[in-house]
Each structure stands twice: as structure tokens, then as C-alpha cells.
Amino acid sequence: MTIKNMKKLTIIGGGPAALILAAELDSKLYHVTICEKKKSVGRKFLVAGEGGLNLTYQSTAKELSEKYSPRDFMEPVIRKFNNQDLIDWLEQLHIPIFVGTSNRVFPRREMKPITVLNKILDQLKSNNVTIRTEQKWTGWSDTGALCFENGEEVVSDLVVFALGGASWRVTGSDGAWRDAFIARGVKVAPFRAANCAFGVDWTERFIAMHQGKPLKNIALNYQGDTVRGELVISKFGLEGNAIYALSEKIQATLATQKTATVYLDLKPTLTIDQIKAKYQKSKLSKVTEILKVDLNLDRTAIGLLKHCSDKATFLNPDVLCKLIKSLPVILQTADELDKAISSLGGIDLEEIDENFQLKKIPNTYAIGEMLDWYAPTGGYLLQGCFSMGFALAAYLNKR
Numbered sequence: 318m319t320i321k322n323m324k325k326l327t328i329i330g331g332g333p334a335a336l337i338l339a340a341e342l343d344s345k346l347y348h349v350t351i352c353e354k355k356k357s358v359g360r361k362f363l364v365a366g367e368g369g370l371n372l373t374y375q376s377t378a379k380e381l382s383e384k385y386s387p388r389d390f391m392e393p394v395i396r397k398f399n400n401q402d403l404i405d406w407l408e409q410l411h412i413p414i415f416v417g418t419s420n421r422v423f424p425r426r427e428m429k430p431i432t433v434l435n436k437i438l439d440q441l442k443s444n445n446v447t448i449r450t451e452q453k454w455t456g457w458s459d460t461g462a463l464c465f466e467n468g469e470e471v472v473s474d475l476v477v478f479a480l481g482g483a484s485w486r487v488t489g490s491d492g493a494w495r496d497a498f499i500a501r502g503v504k505v506a507p508f509r510a511a512n513c514a515f516g517v518d519w520t521e522r523f524i525a526m527h528q529g530k531p532l533k534n535i536a537l538n539y540q541g542d543t544v545r546g547e548l549v550i551s552k553f554g555l556e557g558n559a560i561y562a563l564s565e566k567i568q569a570t571l572a573t574q575k576t577a578t579v580y581l582d583l584k585p586t587l588t589i590d591q592i593k594a595k596y597q598k599s600k601l602s603k604v605t606e607i608l609k610v611d612l613n614l615d616r617t618a619i620g621l622l623k624h625c626s627d628k629a630t631f632l633n634p635d636v637l638c639k640l641i642k643s644l645p646v647i648l649q650t651a652d653e654l655d656k657a658i659s660s661l662g663g664i665d666l667e668e669i670d671e672n673f674q675l676k677k678i679p680n681t682y683a684i685g686e687m688l689d690w691y692a693p694t695g696g697y698l699l700q701g702c703f704s705m706g707f708a709l710a711a712y713l714n715k716r
């Protein structure tokens with residue numbers, strides 16, 4: 318293809334979905350420009366790196382797709398670029414990875430998140446991608462040109478939006494793009510916090526003693542779903558991977574009801590009968606001592622049992638053993654959207670075709686967290702964004 322025939326492709330937003338797309342687009346077919354409103358790209362990617370850059374999750378492709386919702390939308394996307402494909406892609410950019418004991422996949426310790434980002438940006442450079450920062454997109458002109466805050470108007474053969482969700486606005490992902498899409502008739506669901514903490518009405522005494530304390534190796538049950546993991550007691554309520562993984566369902570309940578009750582299993586490896594047997598065999602007389610010594614429950618787990626039950630229950634071994642397996646905790650509200658790891662809501666999936674093209678705006682595509690899908694923490698969010706960017710590049714390169 319001659320330079321004259323090359324198409325101009327503008328990507329708006331510079332997160333991981335945009336970066337892999339730009340890295341993979343055929344530079345003989347497309348002049349690619351990324352327009353990012355912040356001073357640099359990949360800010361949320363770097364924030365993700367602060368807690369350990371969990372890039373994906375090692376499991377079978379089937380197990381991987383089961384984590385996404387809606388599954389029928391995400392499964393074909395993941396099939397086009399799965400966890401092993403992502404690991405291979407990163408390694409080919411000289412980003413060595415390691416698989417943690419929990420099957421979470423990270424860059425090797427010597428690779429700081431900024432180094433990972435820079436390696437990806439090196440790939441963009443060698444693919445002749447132009448990156449324009451401090452380019453805030455504000456909407457479309459009457460003729461359909463892309464409008465930017467600095468007054469510039471850009472006409473592009475193809476446009477890909479990768480504007481992210483609406484949490485951690487300091488990174489640039491503020492969801493402010495929603496109104497411009499709604500004005501074009503595109504359905505965009507309101508944003509809500511996902512992978513977030515939920516509020517619990519703790520007593521002052523409980524929080525004074527247990528704030529910041531973890532509840533390890535627990536299981537959390539909600540509406541037929543069971544998640545093994547960890548929780549942390551915070552002043553606001555409960556946080557941690559076990560509750561994050563249930564956040565989509567809990568949010569659905571809180572949309573119509575004032576509270577949602579989750580059930581905590583403090584001893585997921587034991588049955589109620591095994592717990593009762595240990596209790597009955599105990600040579601100790603004080604309940605707290607039996608829980609600590611014979612059932613190996615820590616101070617926080619015992620404090621929580623006391624907090625969520627009355628004295629009569631606490632002193633009734635039969636009821637107490639049942640509570641250890643299924644302790645109801647009432648959740649009042651989700652934490653603020655801005656503090657959430659990801660957001661629910663965004664462009665309704667009915668608005669795009671199987672290649673991410675917006676049905677109402679020709680030659681315009683949307684990928685990444687700005688679409689209305691959900692995944693728990695564990696590397697599934699980045700995997701989802703990388704898979705979409707890669708899948709779209711593969712499609713556009715063949716078009």
C-alpha cells in the first residue's frame with residue numbers, strides 16, 4: 318500500500334487497551350495517533366502497579382472466560398487473545414513475568430511498572446505510532462470531526478475510543494465522555510463502583526479494636542456464589558478480594574434494596590459437624606478460648622462473631638458453630654466510585670458489533686473499560702482490556 322492510500326486512525330485515550338491496539342496495528346496500513354488528555358499515557362496502569370501489577374491470571378482459557386460478565390460477550394474476545402497469548406506478547410517485548418502462588422501473573426520483581434510501560438511504549442515507537450498528550454477530546458462537531466479542548470478539530474478515517482471507566486479520576490479515567498455519546502444516541506449505563514469496599518455499621522468498639530485487620534482464608538457466600546479469599550476490616554466496612562469478586566451482584570441488590578446480606582464462612586475447610594466435634598472435644602471452658610485454641614480462630618474473627626451475634630447465641634455451641642460457617646454481615650452501601658478499582662456501567666454492549674464498532678457512528682470503535690462489562694480483581698481487568706485491543710487490531714489489519 319502506498320503512503321497515499323494509508324488510512325488515518327485516531328485512538329482517543331492512552332490506557333492499556335489503546336496501547337496494545339496501537340502496538341499491533343499494521344503500520345503499512347494505518348497512520349496511528351493516540352490522543353491522551355493527561356501529560357502522559359498509562360496512568361491507571363501505573364496506579365495498578367502500586368499494589369503489584371497483576372497482569373493476568375493463569376488458568377485454562379475456559380476458566381478465564383468464566384470470570385467475565387457478560388460471558389457471551391467476553392468469551393470470544395478472550396479466545397482471540399488469552400492469558401498465555403498475553404504472557405507471550407509481554408515476553409516478546411522483554412517483559413519477563415512470574416506466576417505467583419495464587420496463580421496471579423506479575424512482571425518479574427526487577428521490572429518496575431514504569432519499565433513495563435516504557436517497554437510497551439518502545440514497541441509503539443518502533444510501530445511509528447504518534448502519541449499526542451494534553452489532547453482532551455470533548456465531542457464531535459456538526460460535521461462529525463473530533464473536537465478537542467484546545468479548539469483543534471480532527472477528521473480521521475477510523476476512530477477508536479479507549480477512554481476507560483470512571484474510577485480513580487486522578488488517572489484521567491473520569492467517565493466525563495458519557496454525555497457526548499448519549500448526545501449521539503448511544504446508550505451508556507450510569508457508572509457505579511465495582512471491585513470496591515462495602516459499608517458495614519460497625520460499633521465504635523469493634524472498629525477501635527479491629528480496623529485494618531485481615532480475615533484470611535475465609536469464604537464469602539452471596540446468592541449462590543462462593544468466593545474463597547481474604548477480607549480486611551476498614552472503618553467504612555469490608556474490603557478485599559473476596560468481597561470485590563461479589564461486587565457486581567451486591568451492587569445489583571443495592572440498586573433496589575437498602576441493604577445486602579453476605580454470609581461469611583470463617584472455616585471453609587471444615588464442615589459444621591467437624592467444627593462441632595472440635596468444640597465438644599475441647600478441654601477448655603471459656604468460649605473465646607475454645608474458638609482460639611481448638612478452632613484456631615484469630616482475635617478479629619472472634620471479635621466479628623461477637624459483633625454479629627448476641628450473648629445468648631455466643632454461648633450456645635450449636636448456634637455458634639453454625640454461625641462460624643455462615644455469619645451474616647449486613648452491607649449498607651458501596652464505597653465511592655472514585656475509590657473503586659473498576660466501574661460498572663459504560664457503553665451498552667448492544668451498541669457495538671462483534672468487532673467493537675459502534676452501530677450508530679460509522680468507522681468508530683470502542684474498547685476497554687468504557688464498555689459495560691465486569692471482571693473481578695486477579696488480573697482479569699487488564700487481560701480483558703489487552704484482549705479487546707489485540708482483537709480489534711487483528712480485525713482492522715485484515716479489513
Ligand SMILES: Cc1cc2nc3c(=O)[nH]c(=O)nc-3n(C[C@H](O)[C@H](O)[C@H](O)COP(=O)(O)OP(=O)(O)OC[C@H]3O[C@@H](n4cnc5c(N)ncnc54)[C@H](O)[C@@H]3O)c2cc1C
Nearest residue numbers: 330332333334354365371454481489490685686696698699
Ligand atoms: C487502584 C487500582 C488498581 C488496579 N489494579 C489492577 C491489577 O492489578 N490488575 C488488573 O487487571 N487491573 C487492575 N486495575 C484496573 C485496570 O487498571 C483498568 O481496568 C485498566 O487500566 C482499564 O484500561 P483502559 O485502557 O480501558 O482505560 P484506562 O486505563 O482507564 O485509560 C483510559 C485513558 O483515557 C484517557 N481519557 C479519558 N477521557 C479522555 C478524553 N476526553 N480525551 C482524551 N483522553 C481521555 C484517560 O486519561 C486515560 O489515560 C486497577 C485499577 C485501579 C484503580
